[in-house]
Ligand SMILES: Nc1ncnc2c1ncn2[C@@H]1O[C@H](COP(=O)(O)OP(=O)(O)O)[C@@H](O)[C@H]1O
C-alpha cells in the first residue's frame with residue numbers, strides 16, 4: 290500500500306496557554322479531495338502550519354507521502370490566505386505566478402529559465418487567467434487574484450494542493466467557479482481545502498473534516514446537525530441565517 294498523501298497522528302499543539310489542537314488524527318489518501326471546516330479560531334491554519342513543518346507539534350506526528358514535512362512539503366503546493374498579501378505592491382500577474390518557481394531549481398540562479406516561463410504559462414492557462422498575465426495584481430477581482438495564487442502554487446507541479454480559505458472574500462458565483470476548478474485539478478492531485486464556512490462545499494468534496502480544537506468528524510461528506518451545533522456552538526438555524 291502506498292503511504293497516504295497526508296497522515297496526522299495524535300497531534301496536539303498549544304500557543305503558550307492557548308490549546309489550539311487536541312489529539313488530531315486524520316489520514317488523506319492520494320487522489321482525495323477533502324475540506325477542513327470549522328469556526329474562526331478552530332485551529333485550521335495551525336494544523337496547516339504543522340503539516341508544512343512551519344510549526345512543530347507538542348506531541349504526535351505528521352507525514353506527507355510517508356515523509357517528514359520538511360521533505361514531503363516539496364510535493365506540496367500551498368496557497369496561504371489571500372488577506373495576508375499586500376496587493377498595492379506593483380507586480381504583474383505573470384511575475385507573481387513565476388515566483389512559484391523560486392526554490393524549485395536546487396541551485397541559486399539569476400533570472401528564470403525557459404522552463405520556468407513555460408510552467409507559469411501552463412499554470413495560468415489551467416486556472417484561466419492567461420489573458421490577465423500582464424495586469425497588475427492590484428487591478429484583479431478577488432476571484433481573479435485567488436486564481437493567480439493558485440496558479441503560482443501549481444507551477445511546481447505539486448502532488449498535493451493545500452489551500453487556506455481560498456474563497457473567504459469572494460462572491461458566491463466566483464466561489465463555485467473556483468470549486469469547479471479544484472474538481473478539475475483533483476484529477477491530477479490530492480486537495481485539502483480549508484474553509485470557515487461549510488456552505489455548499491460538501492457538494493464538491495469527497496469528505497468533510499470538522500475541526501474545532503478537536504476533530505468532530507471526518508469520515509464522509511455528510512455532516513449531521515449535532516456535529517454542526519458542536520462545531521459552531523449555536524443552533525443550526527442560526528448558522529443558516531448567516532448565509
Ligand atoms: N501566533 C499565534 N500566537 C498565539 N495564538 C495563536 C497564534 N495563531 C493562532 N493562535 C490562536 O490559536 C487558535 C487557533 O487559531 P487558527 O489556527 O488561526 O484558527 P483558524 O485558522 O481555524 O481560524 C486561536 O485561538 C488563535 O487565537
Ligand SMILES: [Mg+2]
Pocket residue numbers: 333334335453
Ligand atoms: Mg485560519
